[in-house]
Amino acid sequence: MSTADDRHAPHVTSDLGRRVAARRTQLGLSREEVAERAGSAPGFIAYVEERVPTPGIEFLVRLANALETTVQDLTGYRSDLAPGEAHAGHQARMEEIGEAECWKLLDGHGVGRVAVEGRDGLAVFPLNYQVVDGEIVFMTGADSSLARAAASGAEVAFEEDRLDEAFSQGWSVLLVGPVRTVSDETSVERINDAGRPEPWAGDGRDTKVTLSPRRVTGRRIRVPGAPGTSNGSAGQA
Template sequence: MSEQATTTTLTEDECWEVLDAGSVGRLATAVGGDPEIFPVSFGTAARTLYFLTKPGTKLVEMVVNNRVAFETDAWDDATATSVVVKGVAEIIESDADVADAESSGVVPFVQDGKNVWVRITPTHVTGRRLTR
């Protein structure tokens, strides 16, 4: 099947289709020179990413107010699609910001009422699709 393998670069609109349809991604940070990676349940609204996490966690410490790289992917037998978002993460607290976040439809894996919202404002979005 190697002859038919192709790599397609996604347009920004196509990247957002993948992001809008996604629910699980991973967040990478580089605080202190070492990489860290965390799985997150995420949602999107107005081309912004949102997720919920617990206050005081390592994830919050490492991610907030730092540049992050976020990735989500979708695989089936014929295609592998991956989208990477570079951006800046911050905790949001104002009612207006939280209303925007809630409109993202994110469903945390565990809902226990002790979560804080994190917003990732994208600076760069890229994606590609491998087809075999």
């Protein structure tokens, strides 16, 4: 596990370094553990995090797999552009993802999208979430579409996905179920103890809403030869 002196790199000077350090900390990994996974040396992981390297694509693929993410996410490539413009992969196949793996992919917290019926009809918007005891927890504004839906116990859909356009593959997880506003002291304390999701959009969003999914499904697109496949490069030196 990460030690206190390497969880937050103090001399990060590149976007790649920040993303690598942040992802490593999220997974609770030390540099030594990442190096072992990536077939590298701890000193080089430190170099990637703290300086401005230009590692080759082969090492980036290994590093992305070691950090259980994608080359696109690590490099921030196309981060300001809408995803999905890459060509379909050769001999791509779609697989269903079981419920247990869907929860694993949600990774406890992150940013997803909620589809909810609002005053002007159906709306979809991104927001931070936290997984607490088999429910999805959101922080939202008291007068938001999500808060109004929760007040009436309406059903919403929540989705998170990951795309690796470099290899034309990715996954998507969908949860559907009713939402409710959380106000009782016991539930509020339970959510706070788990680490309430801090909204990226800023203050003023202090209404806690939980989604209790009645349906959890997922799909994955795999491309032969891409990282993460049986004949891919994930395990290559």
